Amino acid sequence: MNLILKIWIWITFLKNKNSLPTKSKIIHPKMEHEGMSGAFIWEDEGLWDIRNHHLSDAFKYVIHHRMTLVVGPENDVGVMRSKKFDKRIFEMAKRYYPNWIGFDEARCSYNPEIADRMMRIRKVAYWRFQKLLNEEY
Numbered sequence: 001m002n003l004i005l006k007i008w009i010w011i012t013f014l015k016n017k018n019s020l021p022t023k024s025k026i027i028h029p030k031m032e033h034e035g036m037s038g039a040f041i042w043e044d045e046g047l048w049d050i051r052n053h054h055l056s057d058a059f060k061y062v063i064h065h066r067m068t069l070v071v072g073p074e075n076d077v078g079v080m081r082s083k084k085f086d087k088r089i090f091e092m093a094k095r096y097y098p099n100w101i102g103f104d105e106a107r108c109s110y111n112p113e114i115a116d117r118m119m120r121i122r123k124v125a126y127w128r129f130q131k132l133l134n135e136e137y
Contacts, residue, residue, distance in 0.1 A: 013096040022099040039063040061089035071115040
C-alpha cells in the first residue's frame with residue numbers, strides 16, 4: 001500500500017512541479033491549523049489556494065513531517081503513515097518544490113516559541129473534536 005501511495009504522490013508532485021509560491025506577498029503571514037493532518041501551514045504557502053486537491057492531499061505528509069521538525073523530538077506529534085514514510089515524502093517534495101516558501105529554514109527548524117504555540121493549538125483542536133464527537137443530539 002505504501003508503494004502505491006508513494007507512486008501516486010510522486011506523480012502528483014511531478015505533474016504540479018514548481019506550482020507553489022516561492023516568495024511571500026504577506027509581511028507577517030498567519031500560521032493556521034490544518035485539520036486533516038493535524039499539522040500547520042502558513043497562509044502564504046499556497047496550499048489552501050490551490051485548486052488541485054490531489055496536491056494538497058499529497059502535502060499532508062510534508063507539512064506533518066515539517067511540524068515534527070519545528071516542535072522537536074520532545075513533543076510527540078505522531079505520524080501520518082510512519083516516520084520513515086513521512087520523511088521520504090518530505091524529501092521528495094523538496095526535490096520538486098525546492099524554492100517553495102514552506103521549505104524556508106525558519107519554517108522547517110526547531111523553534112521553541114512556535115512549538116509551544118503549535119502544541120497548544122493542537123490540544124485545543126483535539127479537545128474541540130472530542131467535544132463534537134461526544135455531543136448528543
